[in-house]
Amino acid sequence: MLQFNYLNSICLYRYVTVCCVLQGLGSDEESLTEMMCSRNNVELVEIKKVYREMFKKELEKDVSGDTSGDFAKMLLALAQAKRNEPSNVVDYEKIENDARALYEAGVNRKGTDVMTWISIFSERSVPHLQKVFERYKRYSPYEIKESIRKEVKGDLEKSFLTLGAYQLCLENKHLYFASRLNDAMKSKSMKEKVVTRIIVSRCEVVLMKIRAEFKRSFGKSLYQTISEHTKGDYQRALLNLCSGDD
Ligand SMILES: [Ca+2]
Structure with a gap:
């Protein structure tokens, strides 16, 4: 994954990572669900664009090739990025x-x-x-x-x-991600995939909020927790993306 370090834009880097995860779709419905269901229109459009540039094919085509039934219909509907923008008028x-x-x-x-x-x-x-x-x-x-x-x-x-x-913030989504990170890092066989996916694929603003929620909920910063539970290049990469202690 780190071969994409040469990309200047960290934002593009994140989208590229998302696309790499999506390309493994079919084998990993959990990632697919998380990637597609927790995005706004702008992000979805950008992801589709990067996907097309990287793999020379349409995301929708791969989605319909690798999934089926109502789940496929749901993903394809999301991929259309047709969500209305919020309006000032309540209907x-x-x-x-x-x-x-x-x-x-x-x-x-x-x-x-x-x-x-x-x-x-x-x-x-x-x-x-x-x-x-x-x-x-x-x-x-x-x-x-x-x-x-x-x-x-x-x-x-x-x-x-x-x-x-x-x-839809029925629950606190930053707390949701903070808890998933905490569980993943503290589980016996650290779930690298979950940790990588959450940290790498969230934009800076969201990651800052997850960091704050993490510290508030677990009494220790995300940065410290990563330091304690990971090592080597992987640790350096995560700490770098985490971009600071709290
Ligand atoms: Ca029913």
């Missing part, structure tokens, strides 16, 4: 309609109308969705997170949950 009617549609397509019927869920989850703006999920509680006996768990399974379940948790 209460649309919030109501989406909340009801989510309920009727899921908990209120036998099976799940996955396409309705996918289009709402992948196209609505983040603030709109937050209000939809709040409104959803008026219809459904279960909150959206619980509804996802009941309605869909496997990779599809993980991708809806990821969209809910990371992107």
Whole structure:
């Protein structure tokens, strides 16, 4: 991965890394889900561009070649980067309609109308969705997170949950990443892949917030924790990306 050090732009470097992970897709649905579900439009468009330049093919084509069923449909919908930008005008009617549609397509019927869920989850703006999920509680006996768990399974379940948790701040997403880093580094066989993926693929601003959340939650800085649990070139690379102690 470090062969891309020559790239001047750290941002491009991160996108390149994301693309390398994505290229191994098919074998690693977990990475794929995390890479695709926790990105905004600008990032998705940039990732697709870098992917095309690096591998001379379209990300969407590889996604549909390596995944199948509703999970593939979800990833392809995300890859279109069609999420609305937040608007100053709150559309209460649309919030109501989406909340009801989510309920009727899921908990209120036998099976799940996955396409309705996918289009709402992948196209609505983040603030709109937050209000939809709040409104959803008026219809459904279960909150959206619980509804996802009941309605869909496997990779599809993980991708809806990821969209809910990371992107929509149903939970504190920086805390989420801080906890994943902490768990990965402290597990018996340190999960290098998880650590690398989170540290390398997050932009500086987000990583700073993860660092702050890490220190606040675990009483020790991310920098110190990396120093204690890794070694050699790998350690130097991570500490470099971490860019400072807290
Ligand atoms: Ca159902």
